[in-house]
Amino acid sequence: MRQPPAAASGAHRGLVCRLRATCAGQIRTGSGDVRICPAERPRARDDVRMTTTLTLAAMPSIQAVRTTGIYCRADCSARPHARNVTPYASSVAAEAAGYRPCLRCRPDRLPPHVEADTEALVGRALLLIADGVLDETSEDGLAARLGITARHLRRLFNERVGATPVFVARSRRAHFARRLLDETDLRMVDVALTSGFNSVRQMNREMLAVFHFTPTELRARRRAADRLVADGGIRLRVPFVGRLAFNDLLGYFRSRAIPGVEAVGDGVYRRTITVCGEPGVIEVSRAADGQHLLVVAHLPTLGAMIDDIARVRRLFGLDRPSAEETPLARDPLLAPLVQARPGLRVPGAWDPFETAVRVLLGQQVSVAGATTLAGRLVEALGTPVGDR
Numbered sequence: 001m002r003q004p005p006a007a008a009s010g011a012h013r014g015l016v017c018r019l020r021a022t023c024a025g026q027i028r029t030g031s032g033d034v035r036i037c038p039a040e041r042p043r044a045r046d047d048v049r050m051t052t053t054l055t056l057a058a059m060p061s062i063q064a065v066r067t068t069g070i071y072c073r074a075d076c077s078a079r080p081h082a083r084n085v086t087p088y089a090s091s092v093a094a095e096a097a098g099y100r101p102c103l104r105c106r107p108d109r110l111p112p113h114v115e116a117d118t119e120a121l122v123g124r125a126l127l128l129i130a131d132g133v134l135d136e137t138s139e140d141g142l143a144a145r146l147g148i149t150a151r152h153l154r155r156l157f158n159e160r161v162g163a164t165p166v167f168v169a170r171s172r173r174a175h176f177a178r179r180l181l182d183e184t185d186l187r188m189v190d191v192a193l194t195s196g197f198n199s200v201r202q203m204n205r206e207m208l209a210v211f212h213f214t215p216t217e218l219r220a221r222r223r224a225a226d227r228l229v230a231d232g233g234i235r236l237r238v239p240f241v242g243r244l245a246f247n248d249l250l251g252y253f254r255s256r257a258i259p260g261v262e263a264v265g266d267g268v269y270r271r272t273i274t275v276c277g278e279p280g281v282i283e284v285s286r287a288a289d290g291q292h293l294l295v296v297a298h299l300p301t302l303g304a305m306i307d308d309i310a311r312v313r314r315l316f317g318l319d320r321p322s323a324e325e326t327p328l329a330r331d332p333l334l335a336p337l338v339q340a341r342p343g344l345r346v347p348g349a350w351d352p353f354e355t356a357v358r359v360l361l362g363q364q365v366s367v368a369g370a371t372t373l374a375g376r377l378v379e380a381l382g383t384p385v386g387d388r
């Protein structure tokens with residue numbers, strides 16, 4: 001059998017696409033540091049991105065209350081005196097200013113957000129950080145990649161984001177850990193390693209800095225409804241803002257699903273993945289609340305999960321504007337079409353190399369023809385996924 005599994009059960013058979021560079025044996029293990037190996041990381045430099053059309057409009061703003069040291073969503077039921085309130089563009093800016101997220105309205109659950117007028121360079125840098133680039137390189141390295149000096153990068157970030165690039169990266173880890181604490185029953189050590197911390201101690205320190213509570217306290221405070229229990233996998237909610245034409249995206253992926261690697265059915269996108277040469281399976285569906293995707297991950301190791309979630313965001317275009325937020329919606333000819341299908345977004349790709357191969361295969365033939373060819377390539381070169 002050469003199909004990915006049809007359900008979130010223990011037994012998975014199928015093929016893992018090995019079109020990408022093989023990466024076995026490149027796991028860095030110094031000082032117990034479990035990290036995804038570099039070859040498996042999504043290479044953001046390979047992504048040709050639209051950097052000026054990030055998430056636009058209709059963003060809930062952040063309000064920080066000076067007297068309490070807490071920041072809230074604009075619609076929080078707590079009603080502080082207006083003279084004590086400072087607005088911030090993002091939760092990370094409020095945190096950089098020393099505020100902790102409100103326990104009632106959970107502003108830290110808002111998806112990452114880039115202002116519409118954000119300078120293209122800053123937008124690109126934020127996407128690179130979201131892809132984990134600062135786990136691999138320093139601020140200097142990030143700046144070099146963008147073709148500017150580190151000093152200029154920090155200045156831009158202070159002006160536009162209200163926090164340094166390193167703080168944004170730290171915040172990313174802390175927020176991911178908080179999500180794992182809320183939604184899974186993972187042990188503290190697994191939460192720490194999965195979120196990219198080197199140790200529980202480091203996680204405790206950084207969580208205390210961002211949330212003003214220890215991970216143990218945060219887990220004790222989680223609401224019963226936040227706890228997602230998966231049968232044989234880890235379940236996480238991935239938030240997004242605005243509308244998302246999920247079924248249209250599924251239709252797009254269905255017609256392009258590589259046999260043996262991807263499958264779409266029953267409102268779920270499934271695919272096999274490799275994590276440092278080991279096979280895993282990821283499933284994505286829409287959560288009932290319309291504001292999250294539900295991801296069920298069956299992974300050989302948890303170390304790459306933060307990156308896999310970033311790939312899910314990219315695949316479903318969660319950090320891109322939907323068509324009605326782009327200039328297309330103001331075009332006299334296109335506007336009616338945009339209105340007729342709200343929430344359309346440009347899908348991304350799981351893996352740049354896989355996409356490059358597909359582009360090559362797709363020259364001169366139909367989508368169906370290219371998909372068949374890709375399936376044959378996987379059949380010839382892929383590694384069968386055994387019972388797990």
Ligand SMILES: [Zn+2]
Pocket residue numbers: 071072073076077078102103104105106
């Ligand atoms: Zn609040």
